[in-house]
Amino acid sequence: MAELAFFSGTMDCGKSTLALQIQHNRSARGLAGLIFTRNDRAGEGRISSRLGLVSEAVEAGEGFDFHRHLVRHLTAGGRVDYVITDESQFLSSEQVDQLARIVDDLSVDVYAFGITTDFRTRLFPGSQRLIELADRVETLQVEALCWCGARATHNARTVEGRMVVEGAQVVVGDIGQGPDGAGETGYEVLCRRHHRRRLTAASAGSGGIAHDTLPLDAAVPAPRG
Numbered sequence: 001m002a003e004l005a006f007f008s009g010t011m012d013c014g015k016s017t018l019a020l021q022i023q024h025n026r027s028a029r030g031l032a033g034l035i036f037t038r039n040d041r042a043g044e045g046r047i048s049s050r051l052g053l054v055s056e057a058v059e060a061g062e063g064f065d066f067h068r069h070l071v072r073h074l075t076a077g078g079r080v081d082y083v084i085t086d087e088s089q090f091l092s093s094e095q096v097d098q099l100a101r102i103v104d105d106l107s108v109d110v111y112a113f114g115i116t117t118d119f120r121t122r123l124f125p126g127s128q129r130l131i132e133l134a135d136r137v138e139t140l141q142v143e144a145l146c147w148c149g150a151r152a153t154h155n156a157r158t159v160e161g162r163m164v165v166e167g168a169q170v171v172v173g174d175i176g177q178g179p180d181g182a183g184e185t186g187y188e189v190l191c192r193r194h195h196r197r198r199l200t201a202a203s204a205g206s207g208g209i210a211h212d213t214l215p216l217d218a219a220v221p222a223p224r225g
């Protein structure tokens, strides 16, 4: 039976990489997929991972109808075994309904990838609808880490390394500072404790994992002698 699966997590946890791996493995076995994205950092009509993989994709902008696109494709004699949508957090609730309709009415698997919450810890519209409708919601296994070493569960937006809480929900960008450095909007993944305290690596003065904040003493035996 076809399914709607939502692979979610923070920024930088490997979602696009997994999307491209699924695409690679399925196409290697002769399955035909349609790949969609919206507002990828690499530009329109592209799906890119930080591991360097890039693939072409159909840009599913505002007003794009996934169900109509598939019906047209099939009517024209095309084949579709599965659908991948990256940056699905940016989709509208109606577009996610169309994805569910593709699964139920056309019996095509849909694998959606996206971050769950925005820089203010609120659900994106696309992610909210995916959580409501998906047959399965998967949290990615490769966790991103907060500067303190704890699992990063939240996305912070930063300006010059400092967390900001005002601004538009959608600002396309990357982990770290923008290319021009000062004043550029960037993102940093944090654990909830540090997101709540608005404590980024820069504001905490941390150059890397702060080992003394981890409860490692109990796990690592003290050296003998």
Ligand SMILES: Nc1ncnc2c1ncn2[C@@H]1O[C@H](COP(=O)(O)OP(=O)(O)O)[C@@H](O)[C@H]1O
Pocket (backbone or CB within 6 Å): 010, 011, 012, 013, 014, 015, 016, 017, 018, 048, 049, 050, 051, 142, 144
């Ligand atoms: N130089 C590198 N060497 C090994 N792994 C890397 C490197 N750069 C990035 N990664 C991996 O890529 C992941 C980010 O993958 P990506 O698909 O771009 O994430 P997402 O789509 O979730 O934002 C990182 O969590 C890390 O595991």
Ligand SMILES: Cc1cn([C@H]2C[C@H](O)[C@@H](COP(=O)(O)O)O2)c(=O)[nH]c1=O
Pocket (backbone or CB within 6 Å): 010, 011, 012, 015, 016, 039, 040, 041, 114, 115, 117, 118, 119, 120, 155, 156, 157, 169, 170, 171, 172, 173, 174, 187
């Ligand atoms: C938290 C947050 C993120 N974004 C943008 C920033 C990136 O362009 C994407 C996430 O991409 P990734 O492949 O998962 O790293 O979302 C945003 O617009 N608003 C936010 O609050």
